Structure formats: structure tokens, C-alpha cells
Amino acid sequence: MAFPIRIGVQLQPQHAPEYSLIRDAVLRAEDAGVDVVFNWDHFYPLYGDPDGAHFECWTMLGAWAEQTERVEIGALVTCNSYRNPELLADMARTVDHISGGRLILGIGGGWFQKDYDEYGYEFGTAGTRLADLGQALPRIDARLKRLNPAPTRDIPVLIGGSGEKKTLRYVAQYADTWHGFNDIETYRHKTAVLADHCAAVGRDPETIERSAGLQFKGDVDALLRDADAISAEGVSLLTVGVTGPDYDLTPLEALCRWRG
Template identity: 55%
Template sequence: MVRVAIQLAPERADYDAIRRAASEAEALGVDAIFNWDHFYPLGRDRTGKHFECWTMLGAWAESTRRAEIGAMVSCVSYRNPDLLADMARTVDHISGGRLILGIGAGFREWEATEYGYEFGSPAARVREMGEALGRIESRLAVLNPPPTRRIPILVAADGPRALRLAARHADIWHTFADGEAFSRKSEQLDEHCREIGRDPAGIERSSFVAGDPWVVGAELRRRGIGMVTVIAGGPRYDLGELRRWLAWRDETT
């Protein structure tokens, strides 16, 4: 079965609109609701309204009841990894065990600089992500009280080094690649899993989607994608595309 998620971009909108969109998406039957971990809107116009990721997840933990919630994805350089683990454990408890912990290396240098964070080379950022994942897992193992469940870790990864980290740490692998590029990266992930003795089937494959699901959905399933994520942005969140993907999910699975 393919799961359908939505990313509600927390940009250019009042929070009331974001909360209503999250509640409506859950009522429609979405499997997971994500925001993102940025400080400004994406695109050329940086002046629009924007809200912070993890504060919002704490609110969603109370305002939703069934769908999983999380960041797609949380930049590891923005928070101490042990603190991030504690934040995740807390949101896990508030939500009744519905958090997905999304992790990525970050890609917006100007945004990091604006908020006073160092922004290293791609190799340095992937190395930092690997160190952070280890610390997060170690901290989650000793927190009191512990998480309500083993919190699923989603790793956004495209390059070879990051894919190795996904093979070791991820329950869900997310990529921006599509088509044949997705399949090549998925095969690389499988190989990295086999190198460390892990069953590749234990990692769910995740991708953003657009278009008519009855046209493109069959290929996504053939390529092994287990979770598809529709993106909706403010100021008014149009959930029409989400409705189509949910209808396709319910009709074909």
C-alpha cells in the first residue's frame, strides 16, 4: 500500500490557515502531515510570512489526532542533536506516538548565515549529519521517559555518502530524484544496506509527487515508492491535489 502525505509549507500564510489545512488534510484521510525547517519562504521573495518548524509541530501534536506529523526535513545544523532528540521525544509523547523525525543536511547557505549558523561544504554537512544521527539515536535511548515507540527516522539523501547514512539510520528514505534517477539511487541504497547486513525492504522509499495519480501512480509503485508527498503552499492551502491522490490510494490499494 502506498501512503499519501502532504507538506504544508509554513509560508505566506497566517497560522490559522495552516492549522485549518492540517485539520482538513487529516479529516480527508492523509497518512502524514509535514512542514519544513526553513526560516524564510522559498523562492525569490523572502519577505513573506513564515513560521518556525518545531514550535509548529508541538502545536500540531495537540491539534491533530490520527495522522503522523513531522518535518520534511529538519536541518541538523540548526539544533544541538541531543536537544533535537529531546524535542522529538517530547512531540512524540504530546502526539501519542505520531512523530516522524525527518533529518537533512541543509542546502540554503544564505538562510543559515542570516541566523548565525556555519554552513560548511557539502561533504562537511553530510559528515555533520552522520554525527548528528548517531547522537540522536544515543540520546533517544537514554531519555526518561523514553519515546512512546521507536520514532521513525526519515533521512533525506541523494549523494553516495548520504545514502550510506540512510542505509544505516533511516526507516524512511526521501529523495528529490525521480524516474530513472530515483531507481539508480534506490539500487545504491539497497547495495549499501547489503554491505552492512540490513534488509533493504526495511526502508520505506519516499518522494514528492505532482500530476495525475492515475497517470503517474503506477510507475511510482513499480519503482518501489511507498510514500508520496503532495506539496501545498500558503496563503490559501488548496488541497485539491491531495484529494486526488487520496482517491487514487483508496481505489488502487
């Protein structure tokens, strides 16, 4: 199946000393025509001042659910380690209702050790974190089916990552959207691996939406060339990250014009 081209923005909740800056950026993003507004699930900035201003992911999504009217919202991506799977399912269901059915449940295994160390989570290894994700995904699905009231829709699940043995297998089993991109040749290889996992579980890989992040380095023409190249590979959800305190949406405005 063919998915429409969609434009996402990741409003990175870092280096904004006042939440009003993020609130304003969400309004501007929706007005600019983006389709999805993401944040991320960390407790400290990922670049710049490592102890700079930062806000929490899911309480923010609840605020966005009330603030916005059209865009889908979600985390790119939630760290599975930080919340009990049943609790996460209930949080997702609640934000789904607040937003009128606009939540995307983005999730991954987690990787930022400072978050784990500072907040008291066991970091483990990449293998153990991914194993935990594999155990959590069916629990999330089961809890969503038991909640009263039920979600307003089948909440789309976005899985981030490109690991060939575990992550792409989870994508084949559970995901509506796969977020993961390297260079074009690597992406083609990962796509073939995903197709093998889909065949093993009896799923058509074309039913999985493809998502990727684009890097903006100040050159709009270069950004649009990258968008042309990756969309030609079948990626339909293209997201650019912007950071505080300014949240410059120039690249998103250009991509929305490119999308048409």
C-alpha cells in the first residue's frame, strides 16, 4: 500500500528555559502545516549544555493534546525502560482520548546512559534493553485491549531503530511505522532484512509505513534534495528536529511547500 508523504517536526524539549517557548513552537508548527509534532523521551539535553534546561516527555504530550487540533503527536521515541508497560499503555490511551485520536505511540529500547544513571534505572546492555522491549510490546498491546474506556482508535505504534536481529523483528510483529535511516545503501539492506522478518510472521512489509529523520544544516536546497532521495526509497514520513530556545521552523516550512 502507498502511504502519503507526511512532514514531521521533532521539537526537542531542551534549552528552553520557559515552557512558553515550546507552547509557541507547537502552535507555529501546526500553523505551518506539519502533519506530526514529536518530542523525545529524555531527561537531559542530548547536545549543547549537558545540564541545560529540559522538560519531560509525556506530561508535555498531554498538554499538546489539549493545545492542538489537527496534528498527530507523539514521542520520537519513548524509552521503554522508563515506565511499566501497562502504565505506558494507560498513559497512551489517556493522551489518545485527550487529543481526540491523534496520538502515535513511538517506542524504542533506550540508549542514553545519563538518563538511566541519574534517574535510577538499570542501564544493562543494548541486548538486555532490546529484550525488555520485546517483552513489553505484547504487554502494551494486551493492556490497550483491556482498558475502559478503550482507545478511540487502534493507536499507531512507531518503533525506532534498525537492529537486524531484534528491532526489525519487533517492527514486523508490532509496528505500524518503522523509523530508522542510515545512508541509502544501508537503508536498502535494512529494508530487505525487514522483509525477511515480515515473511516469517506472514506480514506484507508494504503495510508498514517508513519514517526517517532529515538533517538540516542551514541549506534548504540540500534538505529538499535529501527529501527527494529518501522519499524515492519509499520513506513517507520525513521529520526534522529543531531545538530550543528559538525553535526555528524554516526547514519545516520548506518541506511543507515541497510536500504540496
